[in-house]
Amino acid sequence: MTEILEKQREILAVEGLGALIAASPENVGYSVGFMIPSQVIPIRKRQFYSIVTPDKEALIVVNVEYKEALANSAIRDVREYNEFTEDPVDLVVEALKEFNVTDNRVGVELDFIPARSIDRLRTTLPKTEIIDAERIFDRMRMIKTPAEIETIREIARIVDQTHAEVYRNARPGITEMDIALMFIEGVLKRGASGMKNLVVGSGERSVFANCPPTNRVLRHGDVMRVDVFAHLNGYLSDIARTSVVGSPSKEQHQIWAKLCKAESLVFAMIKPGVTTAELWRGFLDYFTKAELNPAINFLGHSIGLTLHEEPFIDRYNNYVVEEGMVLVIEPVFATGAEQYHLEDFVLVTKDGCEILSDGRGQLPVII
């Protein structure tokens, strides 16, 4: 965790900032090395702030979670407020004054901090130049530390193995909710910290991007799309498979084979120096040749303490791929009535990539 505070200090120097202030669950969690429960639940009106200056740092938490914070936080200067009588922004101001950075430029997450809180900060500290720290935090989180990579490797393994197990054991006639429970059991027994969310869309529901499981019964001929958002110490999975209940048609086998081939082509291109625009173009060229249209306007993204992180791989952005990035590659194809989705993790290495989960191969069949 000291490593992440050091990264923040390097950026303070490069950007000429007096302090970096995090407010979102992921950036506070990143700064202190654990996800704060009230931010995860969320009890969103409870605010949390981490403040890092060149030589000081502080964490501001609601008093009922002071004990948890003291027990877990990498930032040891923990300050508590009463949610009914105090405004946590006042504790931020107090810390900035104490740390002598109120005459400096200060980075704040303007894509997260609520309007009322920024108004109070601006009014209370009129001499402080507040700049938007969104990109600073996003870029900082793009390259994973060795500890983060270890955690992500493990959650990818857990979810990959659980996918394989569930389709072997599932039977027609059970419900989407039964499938959900099998996944929850599967990831927990393999060591996941929890199941954050789970997408289970069968039959006509397969077209919905992020639909939760229902009591819909799996019937012969159904396509079922499952996307698993489990986590290990806050680090998320986002690994999807599509299966068919009963006997898949020849066309269904072909669609799946094409998704696998698309993934393989992209994996082969991934190495430091390639751009995300090149990956998108390579994917799109193949999909077009294979007579598939992409169902969504992106091929992938990174992941970590949030589900969608930079770099995005799509038609709009362009990033240079670097060693230490984790990329989530997800070719998706939709007919009018059904959606097919394959999604896996790779880690960018010195000269290529390490595949962290791998759904390529035979189309999963539930019989």
Added chain:
Amino acid sequence: MTEILEKQREILAVEGLGALIAASPENVGYSVGFMIPSQVIPIRKRQFYSIVTPDKEALIVVNVEYKEALANSAIRDVREYNEFTEDPVDLVVEALKEFNVTDNRVGVELDFIPARSIDRLRTTLPKTEIIDAERIFDRMRMIKTPAEIETIREIARIVDQTHAEVYRNARPGITEMDIALMFIEGVLKRGASGMKNLVVGSGERSVFANCPPTNRVLRHGDVMRVDVFAHLNGYLSDIARTSVVGSPSKEQHQIWAKLCKAESLVFAMIKPGVTTAELWRGFLDYFTKAELNPAINFLGHSIGLTLHEEPFIDRYNNYVVEEGMVLVIEPVFATGAEQYHLEDFVLVTKDGCEILSDGRGQLPVII
């Protein structure tokens, strides 16, 4: 759902507003009648807005969730944006112009809308008077509709029954994570939509307010605190029990009996017209007489699409209790090393309250 749009229109008239704009998961969900998956996961950089004017309404969603929104939203005018190329605030502005309310006062959730978005809204619509809608939404959600009450009654029943089942079936030697899995299975098989979060703190971990389950093994003599945040269509439970592994001491039985008595005393006071300050005072008088100190600075709160809703029952606020409120009563007592927690739901009726979950009785024992 029409009922909730009607409630918003009544408030527009009372407050003299041209529009109410919701942005948070709970208030957008409340307006449209379902929780938007990206807000639940959350993919927090995707923004969603509901806009209600005296005669129009619109919902703004990211394009990948347009299909889900169309299939589920009570607001039928659904408008989509591309998250990579468009700012959803611009769609809000466009709708406000189209609805002819830009010269009016407009209510926006200033406790949620991010700094950058409010800056854009203020700059683009300099003539629009933006007021803080936090209290408007909070107050609106205090009195539950009949449909909400039905859902809350059901999730309370599901969780209450699951608590009872788990302590009967649990055995010393299993882990907190095993307990978690028993709860997840228990609530799903009884019809819950999902387990949002789960607090399992045994032994020395019982003192942490919101700790997730770990692989800690339950040992003879442990106190275990479990608080269950399951949900039915987004409506949450927050129902806690404390159990003892092995043979509880006489003192532990006494502490539990006092928590039950505290709850009973408060239940007996609840009826329309009583104030939350009176409830807090009644609770505190009894706790003092019983030689217990409250471990947290509140006795309870309401609940719904978020975990902590108004009215709060504590030493700082004061509200008049009304028919149709759901109150969550949670006496908590901590020794230095252990924490005891009992938490149940009641619905305020015409002349008293209906108990929706009931943990009073014998101290749960795991043997």
